[in-house]
Amino acid sequence: xxxTRPLSxxxxxxxxxxxxxxxxxxxxxVLAGGxxxxxxxxxxxxxxxxxxxxxxxxxxxxxxxxVLTPPAxxxxxxxxxxxxxxxxxxxxxxxxxxxxLLRRGYTVFAxxxxxxxxxxxxxxxxxxxxxxxxxxxxAADYQIDPERLGVAGASAGGHLSLMLATRGGPGPADxxxxxxxxxxxxxxxxxxCPVTDLTDLTGSTEDPGDGGPPRNYRRAFDQEPVDMxxxxxxxxxxxxxxxxxxxxxxxxxxxxxxxxxxTLDQSVRFRDRAAPLGCRVKLRVVAGAGxxxxxxxxxxxxxxxxxxxxxxxxxxxxxAGTAP
Numbered sequence: 001x002x003x004t005r006p007l008s009x010x011x012x013x014x015x016x017x018x019x020x021x022x023x024x025x026x027x028x029x030v031l032a033g034g035x036x037x038x039x040x041x042x043x044x045x046x047x048x049x050x051x052x053x054x055x056x057x058x059x060x061x062x063x064x065x066x067v068l069t070p071p072a073x074x075x076x077x078x079x080x081x082x083x084x085x086x087x088x089x090x091x092x093x094x095x096x097x098x099x100x101l102l103r104r105g106y107t108v109f110a111x112x113x114x115x116x117x118x119x120x121x122x123x124x125x126x127x128x129x130x131x132x133x134x135x136x137x138x139a140a141d142y143q144i145d146p147e148r149l150g151v152a153g154a155s156a157g158g159h160l161s162l163m164l165a166t167r168g169g170p171g172p173a174d175x176x177x178x179x180x181x182x183x184x185x186x187x188x189x190x191x192x193c194p195v196t197d198l199t200d201l202t203g204s205t206e207d208p209g210d211g212g213p214p215r216n217y218r219r220a221f222d223q224e225p226v227d228m229x230x231x232x233x234x235x236x237x238x239x240x241x242x243x244x245x246x247x248x249x250x251x252x253x254x255x256x257x258x259x260x261x262x263t264l265d266q267s268v269r270f271r272d273r274a275a276p277l278g279c280r281v282k283l284r285v286v287a288g289a290g291x292x293x294x295x296x297x298x299x300x301x302x303x304x305x306x307x308x309x310x311x312x313x314x315x316x317x318x319x320a321g322t323a324p
Contacts, residue, residue, distance in 0.1 A: 074105030081153030116220035158194025256289025
């Protein structure tokens, strides 16, 4: 009896610990499932999706944009550049990534363009500028403030966004189409790992080593074969770094410090060029991140909050310089 009682007590304790452990595991599973469900729900908000609005043509192909309208619009618009490697299409557009913007009430305009090399990068810049002019011209139809437009994009989309931020402005007054006369300026830009200087790709896997165009994008710049004198001029024209003025609107950049495609130096030099001019360029360096990273959706949330600080309430809208 004396040996049986301690053994019985030991078994009881072990059984209780096992039950407690199982309950803890079950609670963890339920909690994890709840978090996953909550995350899925957050990134899948309700919105009205109007697809295929034609804003122009390029080489006989229609240029289109999608309009994503949240249930409770805040009257502000974000122009999102759907572009990676200066290629674009609805198959690479994922609205769930823009959930933080939609949940804050922003009407999002997903802009598509004719992909390179069918269209050259300078043509693409002109086309996305046309998209902003179109959106501004039809601002009343979309119930947004034409003087408070933000722009966002990543990689090539970041480059196009910064081209708008640095070179956006009114079009010629003597044109037949009122869209072409409207301004392509934006009042804030939030971008990820943008190309800012095509004349110096040092450290990038796309660096040809001789100051020429990116290794795998020569056709995108109509540089096959390479014409170095023409490239040097074109590279400066298409590099946001060389168009920074005191009129630059507020810019937020997120960039990984291990990015080998578009090096962090591209964003650092853009920020440093803007600083002496009194421009507001906020650079968030993501430690250990490459060209993409798993926590990008969290940085999109940060960008959405940042857009609030720049475009809503008493935030002062900004204009940008010479139109491309």
